[in-house]
Structure formats: structure tokens, C-alpha cells
Amino acid sequence: MEILDDLKAILRQLPASDETLMSWHFPIKENNLLAWLHAQTEFPQLYFSDKDDQAETAILGCAWQTNSAEIPPELKDVTLYGGQGFDLRSQWPEFGHCRFILPRLKLTRQGKHVVLTCYLCTLSQDLATEISDCLTLLEKLQQKTPLHWQPPGIASRTDSPSFEQWQQQVNTVCSPAFQQHTAKVVLSRSTELVCHHQVDPFLLLARWQTLNANCFQFLFRWHDGPAFIGCTPERLYLRSGARLTTEALAGTMARGQSSQEDETISQDLLHDPKIHRENQLVLDDILHHLKSVSLDVGIDKIGVLKLNHILHLKQRIHAYLKPEVEDQHLLNALHPTPAVGGTPRQAALDFIAEQEPYSRGWYAGAIGMLSRKQSHFAVAIRSALVAGNTVQLFAGAGIVKGSQPAEEWQELNNKIATVYSLLEPTWR
Numbered sequence: 001m002e003i004l005d006d007l008k009a010i011l012r013q014l015p016a017s018d019e020t021l022m023s024w025h026f027p028i029k030e031n032n033l034l035a036w037l038h039a040q041t042e043f044p045q046l047y048f049s050d051k052d053d054q055a056e057t058a059i060l061g062c063a064w065q066t067n068s069a070e071i072p073p074e075l076k077d078v079t080l081y082g083g084q085g086f087d088l089r090s091q092w093p094e095f096g097h098c099r100f101i102l103p104r105l106k107l108t109r110q111g112k113h114v115v116l117t118c119y120l121c122t123l124s125q126d127l128a129t130e131i132s133d134c135l136t137l138l139e140k141l142q143q144k145t146p147l148h149w150q151p152p153g154i155a156s157r158t159d160s161p162s163f164e165q166w167q168q169q170v171n172t173v174c175s176p177a178f179q180q181h182t183a184k185v186v187l188s189r190s191t192e193l194v195c196h197h198q199v200d201p202f203l204l205l206a207r208w209q210t211l212n213a214n215c216f217q218f219l220f221r222w223h224d225g226p227a228f229i230g231c232t233p234e235r236l237y238l239r240s241g242a243r244l245t246t247e248a249l250a251g252t253m254a255r256g257q258s259s260q261e262d263e264t265i266s267q268d269l270l271h272d273p274k275i276h277r278e279n280q281l282v283l284d285d286i287l288h289h290l291k292s293v294s295l296d297v298g299i300d301k302i303g304v305l306k307l308n309h310i311l312h313l314k315q316r317i318h319a320y321l322k323p324e325v326e327d328q329h330l331l332n333a334l335h336p337t338p339a340v341g342g343t344p345r346q347a348a349l350d351f352i353a354e355q356e357p358y359s360r361g362w363y364a365g366a367i368g369m370l371s372r373k374q375s376h377f378a379v380a381i382r383s384a385l386v387a388g389n390t391v392q393l394f395a396g397a398g399i400v401k402g403s404q405p406a407e408e409w410q411e412l413n414n415k416i417a418t419v420y421s422l423l424e425p426t427w428r
């Protein structure tokens with residue numbers, strides 16, 4: 001690419017400077033950001049695609065990193081990318097609890113326009129080292145190859161918790177004694193699938209995103225190890241200046257065989273008291289937490305979100321934030337919502353930490369991007385950790401008074417159905 005030669009020439013001739021941050025932007029012709037990232041051999045590798053394919057970002061390498069959702073004053077105009085896990089008690093060591101990076105190289109697509117951006121940042125190391133690291137990365141860039149998915153087939157499946165353990169957990173949460181203090185806990189399951197062949201997380205995500213185009217699609221590969229991928233329907237929040245949009249997304253039914261059947265099921269979803277409660281508890285908790293950070297809050301009419309295999313209840317919430325509120329405050333206030341944690345929050349998180357037999361890590365974490373002007377976070381559900389032949393799928397279900405263990409177990413299966421069907425094509 002001629003542009004890369006231009007960029008290398010700029011870097012080699014760069015005069016000494018006191019600037020903390022330098023960046024160069026080049027419009028480029030690249031029609032497949034995921035395939036471009038897939039070809040690369042350096043790390044970290046991050047990918048985000050907005051709902052409905054409006055915008056995409058592929059990130060390679062890191063110019064600076066931090067373990068909080070705060071932008072230092074020296075970097076005031078940048079966008080940082082990353083996220084934080086579900087909570088402090090349940091971590092994946094390779095991911096850390098919270099990690100945001102300023103990319104070294106970033107490809108962004110808005111509609112048909114793709115821009116390559118390169119950053120140098122002297123907050124952690126001097127300019128000469130930054131230039132040398134950047135040139136090394138540019139030398140190692142690879143040409144992309146087409147993405148071809150072959151279903152690897154599933155050799156074995158291990159659910160954690162087992163159905164028997166799940167039954168016990170659900171029954172405990174639904175018991176009158178527990179309900180007296182904790183109205184909702186979102187219990188979850190890890191399903192470990194060992195496949196017949198190696199699973200390429202990029203190829204899997206590329207297929208998965210075609211089936212759930214109205215979701216946020218993401219990939220995190222911090223180093224040459226497991227990749228965390230997903231197609232999540234849930235927005236944590238979108239902030240544009242002081243305007244915030246968030247949502248209560250909770251309550252699920254499997255889709256029907258026809259649009260007519262979907263319509264009937266949507267009506268059932270809207271009128272089922274247990275499902276309504278599942279959603280209402282999320283709404284109430286978000287409204288409660290927004291109070292301390294907002295000047296004004298409003299809600300839209302409740303509706304139904306249609307995904308590939310399932311339907312959800314969804315209620316959008318708008319807020320106008322107090323002037324001093326920053327993203328770290330918002331994350332602390334909102335995350336984890338009772339769509340993935342429970343309510344009251346601390347009691348639900350304590351129960352999850354005690355009872356769940358695996359580490360949630362970044363499953364149900366807050367992932368996305370932040371800048372002074374705008375920030376956008378999704379909740380990392382409908383997600384998978386991919387390493388070698390193994391795919392670990394995550395799914396949770398909101399347990400409230402009246403939840404039935406077998407129905408909720410089936411709901412977990414419905415939530416992993418889309419990605420499962422890609423791994424095992426004969427699965428029904």
C-alpha cells in the first residue's frame with residue numbers, strides 16, 4: 001500500500017517534538033475490516049461493529065493503555081477502546097478487570113468511507129521508542145486473505161453449572177425467604193464445546209454477524225491467546241455530550257416459525273406478568289441509578305426486539321446528564337444492570353460470586369469506546385471465548401419470582417442457539 005510507505009517516510013523524518021500525542025489519518029480502500037485484522041500477526045487486536053452495520057472499527061497494536069475508564073488531560077481529543085469485566089470478583093487473568101487502549105493503528109468505516117489512523121503517544125515512553133515501535137508494526141502488516149468458514153462440528157459439551165445445580169440455584173432465588181431481600185438474580189451458565197477442528201474466532205464472528213446484524217459485534221484478542229467475541233443486542237449506554245440513551249433489555253421468548261407466529265409471541269411477551277416483572281426490575285434499577293447523575297430522565301414505550309432465534313422486551317431510556325458526570329461515574333452507576341446482575345445489586349452479585357461454578361470474566365462486562373464528546377458501551381452477552389478447538393459459550397437468564405428451572409434452562413439454550421448452529425450445522 002502506497003499509504004503505508006508514505007506513513008513510514010513521515011515517521012522516519014519526524015522532527016523532535018514536545019507533543020504528547022501525534023496522529024495521521026489516511027482515507028484508504030478497504031472493504032473488509034474483519035478480514036484485514038484477521039490477517040495480522042501482531043497484538044492487541046480489537047474489532048467493533050455498530051448495530052445495523054453503520055460503523056466499524058478494527059484496531060491493531062496499542063500506543064498507550066490504562067486500567068480505568070478515564071481519559072488523561074494530555075489526551076483530551078482521543079477515543080479509547082476496551083472495557084471492563086462483569087465484576088471484580090470474577091476475572092479472567094489474561095484480560096484484567098478494566099483495560100482501555102489508544103490504538104497504534106485503527107481502521108474506521110463510516111458507510112463506505114474507511115480511514116486509517118496511526119497514533120504516537122509519549123505518555124509512557126519517549127518519541128524515538130514510539131516511532132521505532134510503530135515502524136516495526138508497519139513492517140509486519142500482512143495482506144488480507146478471504147474469510148471462509150467451515151463448521152468444525154462439536155465433539156463434546158460440558159455445561160457449568162449442570163442442570164441439577166441450576167435447578168437448586170433457581171429454586172433458592174425463587175424461594176420466599178430469598179425473595180424477601182433479593183427480587184432478581186441473573187444466573188448464568190458456561191457451555192464448553194470441544195470441536196473436531198480448530199475454531200477461527202474471526203471466521204466465526206464473520207458468520208455470526210450476518211445472522212444478527214442488528215447487534216453490536218465485537219472481538220478482543222489482547223495477545224496471542226484466547227479471543228473473546230460476541231454479537232450482543234444490549235446497549236449499556238450511548239452518550240453524546242450530556243445526552244444519554246440506555247435501555248432495559250430483559251424478558252425473552254423463542255421466535256415462532258412465521259411472522260404471524262412472531263406477532264402472537266410478541267403479544268404474549270408484552271403481557272406475560274413474570275416476563276414483565278423481569279424487565280420492570282431492570283427499568284426501575286436503571287432509573288434509580290440515573291437519578292444521582294442526571295438532571296432529567298424519560299422513557300419510551302416498551303417494545304419487542306427481534307433477533308435470529310429469540311425475542312426480547314426492550315424499553316429505551318433517555319437522560320440529560322449533570323455537567324460534571326464522566327464515563328467512569330456512569331459505568332459505576334449503571335454496570336452491571338439487573339439485566340445481567342440482579343437487584344438489589346450487591347446482594348445479587350454476592351449470590352453470583354458464591355454460587356456460579358465458573359468465572360464470568362468479561363462475559364456480561366461493559367465493552368466499547370469512550371471519548372470526551374461521545375461514548376458508547378455494549379453489554380458483552382451472547383458471547384464466546386475461543387481458544388484452539390474450544391469454544392466457551394455464555395448465557396444468563398433473569399430469575400424472578402415464578403421462574404421455572406427447566407424453562408430458564410431452555411432459555412439459556414435459545415440464547416446460544418445462533419452461534420451453536422454455526423458450529424454444528426446439523427443441530428436443531
Ligand SMILES: C=C(O[C@H]1C=CC=C(C(=O)O)[C@@H]1O)C(=O)O
Nearest residue numbers: 250251252339381395396397398
Ligand atoms: C444475561 C443474558 O441476557 C439478558 C438480556 C436479555 C434478556 C435476558 C433474560 O430474559 O433473562 C437477560 O436478562 C444473556 O444473554 O447472557
Ligand SMILES: [Mg+2]
Nearest residue numbers: 251252397398
Ligand atoms: Mg429471561
